[in-house]
Amino acid sequence: MLEHTPQVRSAPPIDAALDAALAACADEPIRVPGAIQPHGLLLSLAGQPLRIQQVSANCAGASGLDCDALLGMLLSSLIPAHQAQLIEQAYAQGPSADGDPLRVSFGEADYSAALHRHEHLLIIELEPFVQPAQEQSRTITRVLRNLQAASTLETLFDISVHEIQALTGYDRVIIYRFEPEGHGKVVAQALTGSLPSYSGLNFPASDIPAQARALYRLNWIRVIPDATYVPVPLVPVLRPDTGQPLDLSFSTLRSVSPVHCEYLKNMGVQSAMSISLLEDGELWGLITCSHPAPLLVPREYRDACALIGQLLSVKICAIFASQIQQGREGKVLMLGQLAEAMASADREILAGLATRADLLQSLPQATGVAVLIDDDLQLFGSCPTPVQVRVLHQWIRDVGLTRKKLNERTQGLQGLGLFHSAALQQEHPPAAAYRDVASGVIAFVLPKPVDNAVIWFRPQLTSSMQWSGNPADHLHPGSVGAASQRLHPRQSFDMWEEQVVGIAQPWSRGDLYAAEDIRRSALEHDLERQVRREQEAVRMRDELVAVVSHDLRNPMSIIIMQCGMMQRWAVSDSSLENRHIRRALGTIENATTRINSLLEDLLDTARIEAGRYQLSRQPLSVTGLLEETCALLVTLTNAKQIELNCTAADGLVIDADPERIFQVLSNLVGNAIKFTPQGGTIDIDVIADGGDVLFKVADNGIGIPAQNLPYIFQRYWSAKEGNPRGNGLGLYISQGIVAAHGGRLWAHSDPGCGSVFTFSVPAHSGPVTANERVVLKQSGTTARLAQSISGKLERQQLENRATRAGLLNELNHRVKNTLATVQAIASLTASNSDSLATFRQSFDARLLALSQAHDALARAEWLSSELEDLIAQLQRTDGGTRRILLLGDPVTLEPRTSLSLSMVFHELMANAVQHGALSALHSSPGGHITLTATLNAATSPRTLKLHWLEADGPPVAATTFEGFGFRLIRRSIERELNGTAQVRFAATGLSWCMTLPWLEKADGDS
Template sequence: MKPDDFEELLANCADEPIRIPGAIQPHGVLLTLSEPDLHIIQVSANVGTLFGHAPEALLGQPLHTLIGAEQAKSVQAVAERGTFFDAPALHVTFNGAQFEGLLHRHQDVLVLEFEPRLADFKPRVLNGRTDDLGKMLQRLQSAKTLQALYEISVSEIQAITGYDRVLIYRFEEEGHGQVIAEASSPSMELFNGLFFPASDIPEQARELYRTNWLRIIPNAAYEPVPLLPKLHPDTGKPLDLSFATLRSVSPIHCQYMQNMGVLSSMSISLMKGDTLWGLISCGNREPLLVPNDLRITCQTIGQVLSLQISAMEALDLSRQREEKVEALALLDRAMKASEQNVFDGLAQQPHVLMDLTLSGGVAIIEDKQLHCYGNCPQPEQIRALHTWLQASGEPVFSSHNLTSVYPPAAEFQPVASGVLAMSLPKPVDNGVLWFRPEVKENINWSGDPNKPLNLESSDAGLRLRPRTSFEIWKVEMAGISTKWSHGDRFAANDLRRSALENDLARQVLREQQAVRARDDLVAVVSHDLRNPMTVISMLCGMMQKAFSSEGPHTSRRISSAIDTMQQAAGRMNVLLEDLLDTSKIEAGRYVVKPVTLDVSQMFEEAYALLAPLAMEKGIELSFNTEQSLQINGDPERLFQVLSNLIGNAIKFTPRQGSIDVSAVSNGEDILFKVHDSGEGIAPEQLPHVFDRYWTQTENNPTGSGLGLYITQGIVQAHGGWIQAKSEVGQGSEFSFTVPKAKEQSPT
């Protein structure tokens, strides 16, 4: 048979409709009821055999016609209250036999089940134990280890139920399961320690175990009883029986049970949070129906066991982490002390690194550097493995069977069947790789794990049937190392976090040092250039007196050149000041010296300086302010802000335009506005006007792009804000705030 055909059969098995089988087990009766009138809308076909009522005659009838008015009222009360788990017992008698009613609602369908009431149930094996729930829970809580907890649980459940075999089955990471505790009658085959293939419990069955705590099959040799009608009248679909006690199970599973030598089973889910951790699996050679009250007790044990497992595993994980703390602290100090980089620091502590994860070898990569300690693959093999790990995108990776995910690992399997690795998000190759050697071991499988299912012919063609052999099948596992524990993975993650923090701290320190060096350079250059520029300006002034612009042609040319030199020197002085201011703003060291200033006086000085520039272009420049406004600001710096904003407005406003400058009280601040009727700023450029080196290129051939950036820095240094609004062709408006003078109360 082709592998693809076998995979298709496995998929068909996984898709078996186990939630909607359309039938129930025959030891009880199932009804679905309409609400709120409680009319019978579906019934199992065996209601005639067990209750003496023809199923067709019951459909559409009120519930009380079957169980009586008083019991129907009890069902009505429970349905209206909706708390089914604490509902009073519902006992009815049919054909001289007593039945117990179980009520639940699923997908808005009210389901009522009846199963035999076993008032005189006596388990065949008691072992002197009591069935008192409180004492059982005390024994569970007395366990000091997880294994002791497992052993107590299976013994308690076997004692109160009488099953021939009770075992705990734990799911492994790879999907298969292992029996980790067992209580069995002397005549039963022992399964403790055996592994079962993942295919024994398909994924959809596991999901059902996850959502429903308990399942029971009193007799695996039963004939399913269909529901009438087959489809639910209200939905037109098969009834979802996920939470029905009587739900008929897969015939493959029933055959599987019989192949194991049992006819009755009960399964209790063991949960870890929302994850299915394992199962308590009970089996009996003969048919056995455990009463509902005892099943609830067993379910409670399963729930308590789940909580205990989670708690004790959490304590174990905490212990594993604590064992790593001292070594992690030592490695953190080594990374901090390293003069080069964090990986160079780790390379100074190879034995600590290997002890951290109990590995046989460790490799440390930083760009072209590769340090290897202990038993490691060859350097080129490590580099190739590291490249593959980087491509996986996992910051921390672990595998105890590396060849299963990275076939080239077969070349170095004896020294590195397992790998644990971490890396940092850096532009160069980096990381730490721990290696564990191959550990040859035998795994005892219950049946051949490579052929977990057999095929049989049927009218519909080939179909899967359960394994018939449960003899121990030993497999020697090659390419397997000791598993990486939670503590090992925690150590790798914590070391990565520590390395990342130290690496970022180094980057920040280097950037701070670079900024300080740049600031120092700008300050030195500005200082050293300012004096020569002053000398040049003075000499230009002296030369200007010697050459008249109204003199001979040669004299005029020299005079014009001197003017150009003076203008260039002036621009260089302005640029040096801007660069120095920019450096201080970026370093967070821009300082202002605020004093009390009169806004009217500021405006008069600004008008005196800037009005001549506006008049040259025929621009109307107006200043308006409320009376007696005073601010707390640095006079020189705020005058620089006004000069820059108004100067820009004059530069980019066409002739005969207008510029309005205003100041008004705004709570604890004074709000300044500079509004012009100029050409405006394009929408895509507006968000960037305060960026460094942004400049309006048109009509601004000499702009440095630092003016607005420095203006923003000055305003923010005063504790204010600045913003720009503009519309192309309609002009621009720059607004900023400065705190009021402290002695002035808000208007």
């Protein structure tokens, strides 16, 4: 015996050759070896009737035919017809073809034939038939009865190994259990003969690689009668139909890895058999049988051993479940007390656990426990330091839990929300610093924004492990430079003892499930508190919304009423100041109405979210509902000259709340009005659809982009294009109202073509009375809409009467002004004309200028005109040569200013054409005029500066004499527009600088 006592065992270094050999071993094709063991025959068949595709090479000797001759033959040509018929029937049954062996005559001998289907092939394995002994059934019955009577694992294991040894004749039979760390441990043994004892020894995990363990999960039994066998190849090597190797995963004759045969040889074993033990579908362990000489156990006895393995697996699961249940039942009282402590905690749930630290620590039989609640860390019993615990908690939260969920494949513990380990430093190396108190750990973390966790600790157990050979030397590659670098098993299986540190007493399943019960209870209590807090928050929110809505709606209604009254008082006064006041009052009224509607929407939203939307259902005639609805809504569509059409099938009656259905319709129509252009169409159509009535609101507006459709019914979502004032609640509330009626609301839209919103309402199922009609209550949405329409109509009528009176006064005023202007033009023109022809020419030109100014203002509805339009008129006077350049700020002129400036520009233009820059006789072809407009908003009042500059004209001589044109310019600027005008006779050309008060888009002339 060798002794090795390192402080902490770690994996030995792996050189490049060993690394390559390990990789080659992991990739070894053990499922498709292309060969079988020689104690049987194999045939693969397919088709109907069955034809042979592949055979093992030893079929030639057994059948007396060459392998090439066997390929393609019908099965019925090789074995008796009745046997072939049984096999054909088994193949036709599909995957259920796997069944009891059949006795088959092949060549000159009888065989026991095992059948299984795989990848559309029927694989037949033949072994020499052995007549079962008459006592076999009695032996199997006795074995099963003894196993059934066992009540403990130790008794169960002992009975199993001795009964299997008696049944098969193997010298050594052991039960080999896989430990959580991956290695195997011998927990039971039956031994006769010369083979050494392995009782209590541990075997490295690498003795059975992962791909071999996967095959053990698929097959209950594997047998090697003689480990020194020469493999029998398949003919052909590859499947003819696919060109791939034949998968022998479920074959009992499958040739095994040469590494494993060498492993058996080094162990002193020539014959071996393994039986799988499963727990919840996972490989729990193996029953391994060994013999120093070749030994072939008949198939019938092997099947009995497989049945023992299956029963043993069931008993293992049952005993484990019973032990777990007993452990959990023993902890029920503690779990109840801890749950009560959490429920009664004032603040955080885990604070209640800290008040019962003694129970919490003893629940999984821990020596210490830590309770972490954000910045508060409480330690009880033997624990690492607070700093070490916090670092450990962060690692468990960020790394350990995730790694455990991904990698845990043993003991059926998948799904537990715990981190647990009996060798913490192997997973978290910094834990080696405190392994004396915390080599074993169970922990859970609550999913909250603050840190909440419970961590249990167990100290390390300084002990020894006995291995079958040195675990550091269990594998080695071939010699460097050799033809093969494949992996070779170890040579020695002598007991090797190792002192281990950093490993605690393993946590039992009862311990883990108790910790999971506490975690689940903590989550449930925490969730219950969160639900109560959320319910209370919803209740308080609803109360707040109701109070705020009620308290604000009254003053809002008063403001709306006062605004309406003030607008009616102000409408009779058409002065400019009162028009500004009316405009401001309208803005206040609109904003207040919007706030009032928003308060109602918020209240409706709170009711919908709380599931307390109240309805007053009654049988409603759809025709009557549409009549009242359209009568109110048509007023809204008139503003944009939109055509509103309402149609409904005869006799439709629904069970609905009239005011709420009207609220839905008004919202859908209101949205359609927003997004439908001037002169568009909106159609409301109602039809029957089974037990429902469908309301469709269609428009030919801009439509809804496809990417927006999934969001339009979400609260607070609103398309910004064309809807800058939308609050995103209308469709959400409408959907809630329809859902409260038991219907649904949906939309379809084609961008650029329009949208269709459809909602369903249950049809009235009772008797229909003849005089059913709809009465919309004067409250809520209906009242708000009706009040708004009524007030607007009343004010509109008053404003229309005032406007007509104002227009008559304005017309009288403008006609008088125009006649006075014409009279002055005629008088002054006559006084400055030396002949009738001259008078007529000048008078006609000035009247034309005045007429063009009036035309421009008429086109702008006497609201305003643009300076550039006046200059465009001058361009036409110049024959369209465009020698007048307008620079500076864009200017919008109120009517009086526009008329006066039109006359001024006419006089300036006439002078330029006759004597100045545009004169054909005195100026060069490049003569031109530049008019620069400058707005000065910094002065009070704001001013408009116009600079008229002629260039490339005849020389200009200064003069003090002012003709009629100059006097008309000054009179218009200074008297009519209250501005100033200065003229400069520069060598480069005439220059006029005019400054006047600027009113942009004024309401009209006074």
